Amino acid sequence: MLAAQRQELILEQVRRDGGVRVTDLVEAFAVSDMTIRRDLDALEHRGELRKVHGGAVAPEGARTEEPGxxxxxxxxxxxxxxxxxxxxxxxxxxxxxxxxxxxxxxxxxxxxxxxxxxxxxxxxxxxxxxxxxxxxxxxxxxxxxxxxxxxxxxxxxxxxxxxxxxxxxxxxxxxxxxxxxxxxxxxxxxxxxxxxxxxxxxxxxxxxxxxxxxxxxxxxxxxxxxxxxxxxxxxxxxxxxxxxxxxxxxxxxxxxxxxxxx
Structure with missing residues (x-):
């Protein structure tokens, strides 16, 4: 699986459930802890999620934030x-x-x-x-x-x-x-x-x-x-x-x- 595909699935889960855990993602995608953390870094850099201890959550204000x-x-x-x-x-x-x-x-x-x-x-x-x-x-x-x-x-x-x-x-x-x-x-x-x-x-x-x-x-x-x-x-x-x-x-x-x- 390409990194972009994996990140899209991670983002889908964040949107659906409100957050994800690194350990769960490592098991689900059968990749290393470091790979998942790089994925989360990339998604956070794009403003798609917010990293927290042990995982990531949807960005604050997502329900009311309206980009131009x-x-x-x-x-x-x-x-x-x-x-x-x-x-x-x-x-x-x-x-x-x-x-x-x-x-x-x-x-x-x-x-x-x-x-x-x-x-x-x-x-x-x-x-x-x-x-x-x-x-x-x-x-x-x-x-x-x-x-x-x-x-x-x-x-x-x-x-x-x-x-x-x-x-x-x-x-x-x-x-x-x-x-x-x-x-x-x-x-x-x-x-x-x-x-x-x-x-x-x-x-x-x-x-x-x-x-x-x-x-x-x-x-x-x-x-x-x-x-x-x-x-x-x-x-x-x-x-x-x-x-x-x-x-x-x-x-x-x-x-x-x-x-x-x-």
Missing amino acids: FEAKSTRQSAEKHAIARAVTELVEPHSAVGLSAGTTTALVAEYLRETPGLTVITNSIHVAEVFYRSERTDQTVALTGGFRTPSDALVGPLALASVRGINLDTLVLGVHGMHERAGFSTPNLTESETNRALVESAQTLVVAADHTKWGTVGISTIAPLDRCDVLVTDERLTPDARETLQDRVGRLVVADVIRETP
Whole structure:
């Protein structure tokens, strides 16, 4: 097993259980104590966990910490592009589509610029900018009002008033985390309220979430797993997670990731 694969499994356990013990990991992976400690050092350096005596735990503030758009945009780039391409195939031309805020949904917007006749409703400044830069004249884009979160989402009473009463064919929802018990969640309470309104407005809910979102729990749940009609993720999602999601969501789509050759 490669170090990156082992670290991903360690991180999955931290997200699921809240922490890990070095001795348990040594036994589970049949590697040395030093190898596991190097793995934990690497994950701590990336901010994915916090080392403690004898093991590691989830970083403090994980349920409410909300990284900015620019910080998140460099993470899992290849996976997000693969997911965005797959999501685009689910959106029909000349339909009404909602796009929530997020780095993955901003990429979905880039690919959707070639889809004719769309009416797009979004609370994402970045998503709106993508369509505004497009030269198409057959697409309509409406940006909700509201105040701005660290993820560049517009939220609050104005955003809610803009979304309520809208009827969408499809909503593409980006999430902070997905979990068997907590469902799809976010670290921002106000953004969660706006996202729930978007979910209620949609006939079909498509969730775009890379493998790192599994096991992560934000402070506020947007929707349970079984509300999702189609979940689009990437090939690095663990087999156990795939099995759980296949049982809970309407349809699981695993996008093939295209990686650049050196």
